[in-house]
Amino acid sequence: MGTGRLEAFSDGVFAIAITLLILTVDLSHAGSGRLAERLLQLWPSYVAYGVSFLTIGIMWANHHDLFRQIGRTDRTLVLLNLMLLMLIAFIPFPTRVVAEFARSGDERRAAALLYGITLTTTAIFFLALWLYASFRGRLLHERADPRTVSGITRSYLPGAPTYGLATLLAFVSPITSLVMFGAIAVFYALSSSLFGRTGDQPTTV
Amino acid sequence: MGTGRLEAFSDGVFAIAITLLILTVDLSHAGSGRLAERLLQLWPSYVAYGVSFLTIGIMWANHHDLFRQIGRTDRTLVLLNLMLLMLIAFIPFPTRVVAEFARSGDERRAAALLYGITLTTTAIFFLALWLYASFRGRLLHERADPRTVSGITRSYLPGAPTYGLATLLAFVSPITSLVMFGAIAVFYALSSSLFGRTGDQPTTV
Amino acid sequence: MGTGRLEAFSDGVFAIAITLLILTVDLSHAGSGRLAERLLQLWPSYVAYGVSFLTIGIMWANHHDLFRQIGRTDRTLVLLNLMLLMLIAFIPFPTRVVAEFARSGDERRAAALLYGITLTTTAIFFLALWLYASFRGRLLHERADPRTVSGITRSYLPGAPTYGLATLLAFVSPITSLVMFGAIAVFYALSSSLFGRTGDQPTTV
Amino acid sequence: MGTGRLEAFSDGVFAIAITLLILTVDLSHAGSGRLAERLLQLWPSYVAYGVSFLTIGIMWANHHDLFRQIGRTDRTLVLLNLMLLMLIAFIPFPTRVVAEFARSGDERRAAALLYGITLTTTAIFFLALWLYASFRGRLLHERADPRTVSGITRSYLPGAPTYGLATLLAFVSPITSLVMFGAIAVFYALSSSLFGRTGDQPTTV
Numbered sequence: 001m002g003t004g005r006l007e008a009f010s011d012g013v014f015a016i017a018i019t020l021l022i023l024t025v026d027l028s029h030a031g032s033g034r035l036a037e038r039l040l041q042l043w044p045s046y047v048a049y050g051v052s053f054l055t056i057g058i059m060w061a062n063h064h065d066l067f068r069q070i071g072r073t074d075r076t077l078v079l080l081n082l083m084l085l086m087l088i089a090f091i092p093f094p095t096r097v098v099a100e101f102a103r104s105g106d107e108r109r110a111a112a113l114l115y116g117i118t119l120t121t122t123a124i125f126f127l128a129l130w131l132y133a134s135f136r137g138r139l140l141h142e143r144a145d146p147r148t149v150s151g152i153t154r155s156y157l158p159g160a161p162t163y164g165l166a167t168l169l170a171f172v173s174p175i176t177s178l179v180m181f182g183a184i185a186v187f188y189a190l191s192s193s194l195f196g197r198t199g200d201q202p203t204t205v
Numbered sequence: 206m207g208t209g210r211l212e213a214f215s216d217g218v219f220a221i222a223i224t225l226l227i228l229t230v231d232l233s234h235a236g237s238g239r240l241a242e243r244l245l246q247l248w249p250s251y252v253a254y255g256v257s258f259l260t261i262g263i264m265w266a267n268h269h270d271l272f273r274q275i276g277r278t279d280r281t282l283v284l285l286n287l288m289l290l291m292l293i294a295f296i297p298f299p300t301r302v303v304a305e306f307a308r309s310g311d312e313r314r315a316a317a318l319l320y321g322i323t324l325t326t327t328a329i330f331f332l333a334l335w336l337y338a339s340f341r342g343r344l345l346h347e348r349a350d351p352r353t354v355s356g357i358t359r360s361y362l363p364g365a366p367t368y369g370l371a372t373l374l375a376f377v378s379p380i381t382s383l384v385m386f387g388a389i390a391v392f393y394a395l396s397s398s399l400f401g402r403t404g405d406q407p408t409t410v
Numbered sequence: 411m412g413t414g415r416l417e418a419f420s421d422g423v424f425a426i427a428i429t430l431l432i433l434t435v436d437l438s439h440a441g442s443g444r445l446a447e448r449l450l451q452l453w454p455s456y457v458a459y460g461v462s463f464l465t466i467g468i469m470w471a472n473h474h475d476l477f478r479q480i481g482r483t484d485r486t487l488v489l490l491n492l493m494l495l496m497l498i499a500f501i502p503f504p505t506r507v508v509a510e511f512a513r514s515g516d517e518r519r520a521a522a523l524l525y526g527i528t529l530t531t532t533a534i535f536f537l538a539l540w541l542y543a544s545f546r547g548r549l550l551h552e553r554a555d556p557r558t559v560s561g562i563t564r565s566y567l568p569g570a571p572t573y574g575l576a577t578l579l580a581f582v583s584p585i586t587s588l589v590m591f592g593a594i595a596v597f598y599a600l601s602s603s604l605f606g607r608t609g610d611q612p613t614t615v
Numbered sequence: 616m617g618t619g620r621l622e623a624f625s626d627g628v629f630a631i632a633i634t635l636l637i638l639t640v641d642l643s644h645a646g647s648g649r650l651a652e653r654l655l656q657l658w659p660s661y662v663a664y665g666v667s668f669l670t671i672g673i674m675w676a677n678h679h680d681l682f683r684q685i686g687r688t689d690r691t692l693v694l695l696n697l698m699l700l701m702l703i704a705f706i707p708f709p710t711r712v713v714a715e716f717a718r719s720g721d722e723r724r725a726a727a728l729l730y731g732i733t734l735t736t737t738a739i740f741f742l743a744l745w746l747y748a749s750f751r752g753r754l755l756h757e758r759a760d761p762r763t764v765s766g767i768t769r770s771y772l773p774g775a776p777t778y779g780l781a782t783l784l785a786f787v788s789p790i791t792s793l794v795m796f797g798a799i800a801v802f803y804a805l806s807s808s809l810f811g812r813t814g815d816q817p818t819t820v
Contacts, residue, residue, distance in 0.1 A: 005216065005269055011620065012220030015627030016426075019635065019704045020224065027712065035722040039712070039729055050701065057697040061690075064620055075266075079394055082262040086255065089224045097232065097240070107240040114244055189694055210421065210474055217425030225429065280471075284599055287467040291460065294429045302437065306445055315446040415626065415679055422630030430634065485676075489804055492672040496665065499634045507642065507654070517650040524654055 006081060007067050013085045014060040017092060021052050024096045044102035047182065052095040054185040055119065056088060062126070069149060070133050071141035080129040087122040094118045098178065108174040115181060116167025123160040130156055211286060212272050218290045219265040222297060226257050229301045249307035252387065257300040259390040260324065261293060267331065274354060275338050276346035285334040292327040299323045303383065313379040320386060321372025328365040335361055416491060417477050423495045424470040427502060431462050434506045454512035457592065462505040464595040465529065466498060472536065479559060480543050481551035490539040497532040504528045508588065518584040525591060526577025533569040540566055621696060622682050628700045629675040632707060636667050639711045659717035662797065667710040669800040670734065671703060677741065684764060685748050686756035695744040702737040709733045713793065723789040730796060731782025738775040745771055 025045045030038035063084075070077075094115040101107040133139040134149050162184060170177035230250045235243035268289075275282075299320040306312040338344040339354050371385035435455045440448035473494075480487075504525040511517040543549040544559055576590035640660045645653035678699075685692075709730040716722040748754040749764050781795035 005212075007620075008213075008623075009216055009220055009265065011624055012217060012627060013224050015624055016221055016224040016631055017227075018700075019628050019631040020227065022632075022635065022704055022707050023228075023638075025705075025708045027715075034725070035712070035716055035719075036725040036728075039725060049705070053701045053704070054697070057700075060624060061693055078266055082259065082394075085223075085262075086258045089227055089258070090230075090254070092227050093230045097244070100232075101240055104240075110239070110241040110244060113241075189697075210417075213418075214421055214425055214470060217422060218429050221426055221429040222432075225432065228433075283471055287464065287599075290428075290467075291463045294432055294463070295435075295459070297432050298435045302445070302449070305437075309445075312445040315444070315449060318446075319449055415622075418623075419626055419630055419675065422627060423634050426631055426634040427637075430637065433638075488676055492669070492804075495633075495672075496668045499637055499668070500640075500664070502637050503640045507650070510642075511650055514650075520649070520651040520654060523651075 003067055003070055003073050006073055006078065007064075010063060010067075010081060010085060011060070013089055014056060014063070017089045018053055018056045018060070020092050021049050021056070021095055024049050024052070024092060024099050026096075026099075029100045041103075042099075045099035048095050048099040048102065051182045051185050052091055054189055055181075056091060058185065058188050059088060059122070059126070066130055066133070066152070069141060069144045069152065070139050071144070072139050074139065077129070077133055077139060080125065080132055084122065084125045084129055087118065087125055090118060091122075102178060108178070109170050112170035112174040112177040112181075113167060116163060116170060116177060119181065120160055120163040120167050123163050127156050127160060208272055208275055208278050211278055211283065212269075215268060215272075215286060215290060216265070218294055219261060219268070222294045223258055223261045223265070225297050226254050226261070226300055229254050229257070229297060229304050231301075231304075234305045246308075247304075250304035253300050253304040253307065256387045256390050257296055259394055260386075261296060263390065263393050264293060264327070264331070271335055271338070271357070274346060274349045274357065275344050276349070277344050279344065282334065282338055282344060285330065285337055289327065289330040289334055292323065292330055295323055296327075307383060313383070314375050317375035317379040317382040317386075318372060321368060321375060321382060324386065325365055325368040325372050328368050332361050332365060413477055413480055413483050416483055416488065417474075420473060420477075420491060420495060421470070423499055424466060424473065427499045428463055428466045428470070430502050431459050431466070431505055434459050434462070434502060434509050436506075436509075439510045451513075452509075455509035458505050458509040458512065461592045461595050462501055464599055465591075466501060468595065468598050469498060469532070469536070476540055476543070476562070479551060479554045479562065480549050481554070482549050484549065487539065487543055487549060490535065490542055494532065494535045494539055497528065497535055500528055501532075512588060518588070519580050522580035522584040522587040522591075523577060526573060526580060526587060529591065530570055530573040530577050533573050537566050537570060618682055618685055618688050621688055621693065622679075625678060625682075625696060625700060626675070628704055629671060629678070632704045633668055633671045633675070635707050636664050636671070636710055639664050639667070639707060639714050641711075641714075644715045656718075657714075660714035663710050663714040663717065666797045666800050667706055669804055670796075671706060673800065673803050674703060674737070674741070681745055681748070681767070684756060684759045684767065685754050686759070687754050689754065692744065692748055692754060695740065695747055699737065699740040699744055702733065702740055705733055706737075717793060723793070724785050727785035727789040727792040727796075728782060731778060731785060731792060734796065735775055735778040735782050738778050742771050742775060 025042065027038060027042070029045060030041040032038075033041075073081075094111075098111045098115050101111040130152065134153065137144065137149075140149065163181075166177055166180035166184065169180060230247065232243060232247070234250060235246040237243075238246075278286075299316075303316045303320050306316040335357065339358065342349065342354075345354065367389060368386075371382055371389065374385060375382035435452065437448060437452070439455060440451040442448075443451075483491075504521075508521045508525050511521040540562065544563065547554065547559075550559065572594060573591075576587055576594065579590060580587035640657065642653060642657070644660060645656040647653075648656075688696075709726070713726045713730050716726040745767065749768065752759065752764075755764065777799060778796075781792055781799065784795060785792035
């Protein structure tokens with residue numbers, strides 16, 4: 001079975017999940033007062049929207065890169081991909097919770113943990129999908145370059161531990177944890193653009 | 206008329222319906238209290254999200270498999286497909302009702318019945334679409350393999366009765382009924398991945 | 411400019427608008443009481459969902475048929491198509507209003523008028539798009555069959571007056587008006603499926 | 616890397632953002648009273664829906680035009696495009712704010728500023744994406760016509776200043792500012808359709 005319709009379906013879910021993030025930005029999360037003040041009070045919503053948009057966008061680009069190496073699918077890959085999409089389509093929920101509670105000193109920790117657990121699990125499924133597809137070249141194109149393949153593997157390995165550490169950081173300092181999630185997204189976005197992209201240094205999740 | 210644009214439209218509806226499921230996970234369904242507690246109280250929402258995501262995902266894969274056998278469309282097929290999409294796009298509503306009421310001993314039965322009736326009807330339309338298309342090879346590809354076709358038919362027959370039984374179970378035990386819906390989704394997802402897929406044992410709805 | 415990307419964009423809007431209809435079905439529109447009663451009280455929502463789903467689905471199929479005759483686009487066609495999509499993407503709003511107010515003897519008339527005005531305007535833009543594209547074969551394929559083209563024109567002419575009459579009927583009997591909208595959708599869906607489809611009898615809006 | 620999947624993903628975001636605009640039209644923004652009155656009171660929502668729909672639609676057509684000149688992508692283009700999509704997917708929020716507050720003499724200014732800042736930033740990113748791609752022909756098709764390319768550049772330059780001026784106008788007269796946003800959308804839509812489109816006079820943002 002080719003990968004065309006699977007990629008198209010995945011692209012659809014990525015595009016819808018990323019666009020639904022706007023429902024995160026909700027005026028009812030701001031207190032009362034003049035509209036101008038309420039719009040300014042919403043700044044955590046704008047930041048959360050931006051960080052999650054960047055994160056899902058990078059994941060989409062990575063998904064694209066993976067499937068350029070993958071030449072065929074089997075039912076396990078379809079299932080792993082479905083689990084991955086289930087996590088990506090879930091991201092609007094923790095984004096909304098962070099947007100609503102980031103300014104609350106009492107509740108910030110729970111919001112950061114929810115956000116971090118979601119992204120860590122997503123990174124794990126990303127890695128699992130890739131390891132399944134690339135193990136002994138199981139589902140790769142015949143023309144897949146071994147150096148590119150091992151380069152992708154190397155670059156994906158730090159993703160889940162990095163998100164995991166940022167999540168654990170929430171027990172010490174929820175604010176630092178949230179800042180880390182933003183920094184990770186910006187780092188991946190900028191590093192891959194500024195320094196270009198070679199076969200053995202692809203963007204990681 | 207070819208099936209290309211019909212499949213693309215259907216894929217769009219599947220992708221949107223599956224991603225809209227996240228609107229099911231709504232903090233306002235949790236009681237009051239600390240955010241961490243409320244997030245934990247939401248567990249039925251997470252389960253309902255996961256089960257419906259898996260269910261729609263499997264239906265998407267099955268729809269894909271059907272249309273690999275179908276070579277052309279007519280207006281009846283377009284209409285049957287539209288009815289099927291109407292049911293699939295409906296799934297977020299019963300999912301939300303189950304998420305909200307699964308923990309209520311009084312209301313769980315009605316929620317399970319709504320969910321079950323929706324899935325049973327969906328399975329019936331899936332079967333109807335396939336029987337209409339495959340009857341005497343009406344709309345099949347000329348190269349469609351008769352053993353694959355009869356294999357699909359055999360594997361689709363148990364879908365509606367299985368969902369129907371799980372639905373009726375709600376009169377005896379709503380919890381068991383809800384667990385069954387999850388088990389059916391997991392069974393189809395795992396069985397087709399673990400044991401591979403042959404021409405005469407395709408995944409059923 | 412070819413029509414490929416315009417059709418893909420239009421298909422996307424059709425697919426999203428039709429799937430967003432589920433947001434019409436909202437438990438908060440039912441009164442208080444047991445869940446089972448509230449779910450039954452929601453029946454106008456289910457009917458409104460079904461009728462609008464069928465209506466948008468038929469319009470999608472018609473849009474598909476039109477663009478099989480249209481071979482190229484210009485900016486006016488892009489603009490007319492955008493206006494048409496603006497109306498189709500609007501349909502979830504009147505659907506929601508009908509779902510909420512169909513059972514209110516006092517408010518049913520306003521709801522039916524809103525729904526009818528939306529559909530009548532949509533039918534007018536459908537006709538305008540087709541007349542613009544087909545006038546003297548302006549944007550048609552060179553291979554477009556004149557009999558098919560004039561058949562489409564003939565079959566589209568009654569759409570707007572029919573919806574207009576059903577809308578005006580709301581001044582006399584809002585219920586009859588609402589039933590008419592459902593009947594029109596079912597009529598178009600069934601007539602085109604039962605009697606097949608020939609070059610000079612295409613489905614009208 | 617080709618532009619195909621990037622364009623498809625972008626089209627998806629455009630189509631979803633434009634269709635989500637309907638969530639802007641919300642009966643709860645109208646006061647109490649009879650349904651007919653409330654539907655009439657909602658007129659700013661209808662206007663805001665129409666203007667934003669037209670605006671996103673024109674941006675989609677422009678995006679299409681740009682990518683007909685662009686032959687390949689790099690990571691910077693992917694990132695610039697992602698920032699552009701982030702802004703376009705944001706438009707439903709200011710649209711909703713304008714719809715809700717346009718009738719409030721006290722709050723209209725803040726709403727117009729939010730709307731204007733969003734559109735001005737969007738126009739800036741549109742220009743940035745194009746300048747990056749076209750600078751010394753970096754990512755253009757080899758067959759890109761220099762006159763078309765410089766024509767696009769010339770026609771895009773006024774976009775951001777025009778939106779910026781309309782935004783600043785909100786300090787003097789919020790109503791005039793809002794009317795300007797509508798007039799800009801209508802102007803671009805009509806000018807490009809009425810006078811056709813030549814290689815060196817493409818529609819600007």
